[in-house]
């Protein structure tokens with residue numbers, strides 16, 4: 001009997017295939033299969049039957065462009081945005097919200113299983129958003145010029161730096177939409193020079209709008225290569241006058257030939273350099289370039305879960321590593337004996353200290369420097385450590401320090417399931433810590449991004465695996 005497999009058919013760039021989408025990948029694309037090989041197709045939904053042209057082909061997988069939806073999935077919905085299939089901002093506007101939540105939870109589970117090595121990880125149902133549209137409290141638009149030299153602002157087309165001109169965006173706070181079109185027009189009328197990244201010439205690079213969801217206060221920031229914007233102060237005063245919700249206009253200077261949006265220097269041009277916000281019952285001041293979660297209400301809900309899970313007694317020493325402007329540190333400080341925030345960005349630390357004073361919190365201090373340096377230098381070992389690092393996760397040395405100082409509880413907040421799983425594996429590998437619970441939360445509806453808080457508890461000596 002001939003047991004040899006029939007040869008796998010060849011595939012090549014430009015080939016057109018018909019597929020059924022059966023999954024969504026962590027970058028947001030739909031996943032279809034053809035002859036035991038995987039094809040990634042953007043703008044699709046689980047259950048879609050589609051015609052696809054292959055645009056990038058490797059032996060085991062390919063990327064395809066959607067040509068036609070032959071049979072739409074029952075989970076397909078009409079996108080709220082008319083450029084949803086082009087814009088690089090959202091990947092899942094066409095995916096029904098319940099399915100977005102299911103997939104995001106699965107992405108967390110899969111990362112914990114595959115990367116973290118946890119079997120049946122304890123992942124709760126997603127913390128869903130009450131309203132998955134109109135939630136973003138911050139929008140930063142690159143600026144450009146059309147062929148007829150009209151000022152454009154919007155987002156880049158998926159996978160390119162081709163600007164899509166927008167006058168509104170349905171995921172951002174609706175109060176920012178009218179400002180976008182009007183400010184673009186003012187920039188046009190001022191005749192300000194617009195930056196061209198391909199030649200590193202021109203001046204004005206980005207327009208950034210930030211809003212306090214609870215206060216309605218708006219901060220308008222222009223990012224420019226140089227300060228050479230004629231009559232900037234006059235225009236800034238005009239904006240303050242015309243839009244009472246705009247409490248400040250700032251200029252951030254970014255002279256570098258880089259994709260990074262903000263440069264190091266920010267100055268107030270008119271009004272304040274911060275906006276006021278309320279978070280978890282506390283007052284916050286937020287500046288143009290310091291980190292603040294883009295979905296205020298969801299960040300607050302996750303904080304609620306953290307507080308509930310920690311069962312604080314009021315006598316703990318808590319360290320909030322990667323603390324930003326104290327968004328988590330300050331509400332947690334109200335429940336513990338002492339809180340210490342660690343943060344590398346000096347402006348964020350200065351803002352965190354101001355925010356502590358604003359709320360008359362005297363049991364909290366902030367230290368400027370890397371967590372790598374600061375955590376091992378703490379005089380007293382903390383009872384609880386909260387980690388909320390950037391996407392790349394914690395440095396290996398931070399995890400080693402935690403294994404040495406052994407806080408009773410560790411809370412790891414992350415926007416990247418892959419690095420979360422990698423770091424949890426390291427923290428749990430010698431049996432000193434047990435993963436109690438993971439709470440995934442939808443901080444970024446309509447996109448494939450997911451936030452999660454993982455709770456680790458130190459095991460008593462007898463409970464440890466040898």
Ligand SMILES: C[S@@+](CC[C@H](N)C(=O)[O-])C[C@H]1O[C@@H](n2cnc3c(N)ncnc32)[C@H](O)[C@@H]1O
Pocket residue numbers: 291292293321322323324325326327328342343344345348369370371372388389390
């Ligand atoms: C994801 S944000 C979290 C901020 C804060 N926990 C919050 O919820 O608003 C990460 C923060 O870590 C800071 N950061 C990045 N690398 C760091 C490091 N090695 N040491 C200390 N802080 C760092 C960033 O400046 C940023 O403020």
